[in-house]
Amino acid sequence: MLRQISIVEHRKKYNTVLSCLWHLLKIRSPKNGLCINPWCKASIAKYYAPVRGRQAIFCRRCLSHFYPMVDSIFSRGHIPLNLLFEIMYLMLACKIQFPHVK
Numbered sequence: 001m002l003r004q005i006s007i008v009e010h011r012k013k014y015n016t017v018l019s020c021l022w023h024l025l026k027i028r029s030p031k032n033g034l035c036i037n038p039w040c041k042a043s044i045a046k047y048y049a050p051v052r053g054r055q056a057i058f059c060r061r062c063l064s065h066f067y068p069m070v071d072s073i074f075s076r077g078h079i080p081l082n083l084l085f086e087i088m089y090l091m092l093a094c095k096i097q098f099p100h101v102k
């Protein structure tokens with residue numbers, strides 16, 4: 001069972017767009033912790049870095065770019081990702097506290 005974190009913990013963890021991008025990368029990339037390019041096999045933790053000025057992350061070894069927001073509910077949005085994460089947190093926290101509210 002997942003532990004509900006407080007709003008303070010949530011704001012510390014997802015305080016920037018980049019931290020939210022890293023979270024999306026973590027949940028959308030293969031579970032083996034290796035580069036999305038199947039021929040590269042570099043460690044994500046060691047070789048991945050953010051792309052300046054874009055909401056993307058790239059591999060410094062094979063130069064593949066990964067856009068964690070593509071094909072998700074966050075694509076084509078203009079609201080900062082950290083703000084969207086906070087909105088989702090507040091909606092879910094409200095739903096947990098008042099489960100009868102639909």
Ligand SMILES: [Zn+2]
Nearest residue numbers: 035040059062
């Ligand atoms: Zn790579």
